[in-house]
Amino acid sequence: MRIRSWLAAATVSLTAATMLVPAPASAADAPYKVLVFSKTAGFRHSSIPNGIAAIQSLGAANNFTVTATEDAAAFTAANLAQFQTVVFLSTTGDVLNDAQQTAFESYIRGGGGYVGVHAAADTEYGWAFYGTLVGAWFSSHPAIQQATIAVEDRSHPATAHLGATWARTDEWYNYQTNPRSSARVLASLTESSYSGGTMGDHPITWCKTIDNGRSFYTGLGHTEASYTESAFVSLLLGAIRYTAKRVDGNCAPATSGSSVYQGESWSAASGVQVANHASAVGGRTAGYIDPNDWISYTGVNLATARGALVRVSSAGAGGTVEFRAGSATGALLGTVSVPNTGGWDTFRDVFTPLAANSSSTLYLVFKGTGSSLFDLDQFTLTRTATTRQGEAWSSTGGLQVAAHGPAVGGQTAGFIDNNDWAGYTGLSLASAAGIRLRWSSAGAGGTVEFRAGSQTGTLLGTLAVTNTGSWDTFREASVPLATSSSTSLYLVFRGGSGSLFDVDEFTLHAL
Structure with a gap:
């Protein structure tokens, strides 16, 4: 018997706590190095020293060492190679020259990590790769205020500790573009919970992969108090561990059209x-x-x-x-x-x-x-559903059309005996997922085999059909289907003797 732990089953309310860092996340992580970069060429956040101190405390508790710098000369291929991830801590403006940009891009594409915090989205507007890396650039922000965050994905190590919603106070950025199509959105703002949101769908924390590298960005972290909040600091720890490849997370885009x-x-x-x-x-x-x-x-x-x-x-x-x-x-x-x-x-x-x-x-x-x-x-x-009437076969063995007032179109594929079949052409089975069948029976019922290409072709699925009480009483049932490169679907009927059942229609569902 599998036992649910009392702790995980309990409902936990997350509130901001006045502590610098959470408990260690993983004492088993192999030692690694993190570079914290906080150079500013524009607005400078007073919270930067708090952020550096919080990350240093996280490192001491979680087996990584921290080098904090505002010297862009650190961005050489040789120097970056010693770090598993680089944190852009509220950087602003143009902070790297061409050679440093080239070194950092190579570092990321080769497997390095990037964590962007808050004003990291207000950085390097003229560098296309950085725009891809951070996911979206800053546009504007209203006054600091409380807002509700919807935590969209709690499977990622940076958000696994959070509840479904998270109320906190910060400076809430609007972005020039929505990153949802190219990044996995982990959390978004509920714009009705505060004033000044302009995006509608408003991601605030997301992650992505770029070649062999990993990227994570959060718009949180403007205020000095952010770095004393256990929940926020735990988010930073998860982001660092993920981008440093000490823990995995699903960062594939999950767009509205995802299946x-x-x-x-x-x-x-x-x-x-x-x-x-x-x-x-x-x-x-x-x-x-x-x-x-x-x-x-x-x-x-x-x-x-x-x-x-x-x-x-x-x-x-x-x-x-x-x-x-x-x-x-x-x-x-x-x-x-x-x-x-x-x-x-x-x-x-x-x-x-x-x-x-x-x-x-x-x-x-x-x-x-x-x-x-x-x-x-x-x-x-x-996303697609194709319906065929039972009596609209392309070929058949043994069937006849039967008239039934309650049937769709008033007719069915009827008088079905054991081993009869019906073939239907022009169907896409390559992305088939399932099929729904509508039938009636005052007989013994039986089984429908769904086969590809011919009545003896590859078996894609089977469905048991029962006596429904009368030939005019119809029921529906569904089963999954295997895929096939064929465009012809054959329904083969099995059972005992006599008229087994009638088929009114079927609907093929595909991706």
């Missing part, structure tokens, strides 16, 4: 914990799931979502995943059942169609009986 979401990369959660599984994608899942737990994801394009292919494992009771829009009790978009898969490291795919919705926040709510129901590795949203 694949890792279970553990939630924006917010209730009750769920990250579970380690070597056979999971990325080695981790959303795990320790009990009834009524939930996870959510922001920035999701639900307007074009048509279905969800979900990768799960369970040595428990299994259960159900509800897909909801906007909140844990929001509009129900679809549900999918999760079976016992035979082990926590045995993963299977399940599929459900989804209703479209204008919300950009998706909630997965978990239902079942008992505890530790199942683990969720990842889910993929399908």
Whole structure:
């Protein structure tokens, strides 16, 4: 039996604490060196000394040494090579000459790290590579005030300690561009919580990779008090460890059109914990799931979502995943059942169609009986759905058209006996994710085999169909499908003797 720890299960409220640094994050990190660069050619922040002191304290507690400098001559290939990451601590203006820029770009592309803090976005406007590195340049800011931060990704080591929202006081930058398409946004500002935001979708902390190097930027850190806040200093530590390659994090862009979401990369959660599984994608899942737990994801394009292919494992009771829009009790978009898969490291795919919705926040709510129901590795949203009427086959063996008033179009593929089949051409199976079938039966029911290319071709999936009570009573069910390079889908029918069932229509879902 897997036991949920009382500490992780508890609901923790994050508040600013007047302490310089958090507890050590990892005493096991191999020793490394960090360069803190704070040269300014424009506005100079009074918080820079506080920031240097905080990073030095972090280093003493976490096995890295800190060199702090405002001398751009440190940016040579030979000198940079000794550092695993470089922190631009509220730098401003043009701080590096051409040769120093070349050395730093080579350092990053070759595998070095960069952490930009606050005014690092107000730096090197004329250097295109730096714009790519930092992710977005400064535009303007309102007065210092409290705002609410939405923590979009709590799987990254820099944000794993935070709750779903974070209220704090700082100077909130507006940026010239939105970095979401090229970086993974870890946290964003809720503009309705303060005055002066101009971006709408307003990222405030993000990360990315550039060739072999790693980049992390946060707009937080203007105030002197920031560097006494445990939550903020912990964010800096996670950023340093990530860019120094002492810990990994997913920094691939997660744009509104994204289709694949890792279970553990939630924006917010209730009750769920990250579970380690070597056979999971990325080695981790959303795990320790009990009834009524939930996870959510922001920035999701639900307007074009048509279905969800979900990768799960369970040595428990299994259960159900509800897909909801906007909140844990929001509009129900679809549900999918999760079976016992035979082990926590045995993963299977399940599929459900989804209703479209204008919300950009998706909630997965978990239902079942008992505890530790199942683990969720990842889910993929399908974006296309192609429907074919059962009777609109391109070729067939044994079927006849049957008239049924309640059927779509009033007809079905009917009089189905064992080993009959129907073929449908012009379908894209290369990105297939799942299929939904509508049928009726007053007979024995049976099984539909979905095959590629011919009635004896590669088996892509199977669906058991039951007696529905009458030939005019229709039901629907869905199954995942394997992909194929073929453009012809064959439905092959299996069962006992006599008329087994009728097929009204099917909908093929693809990425």
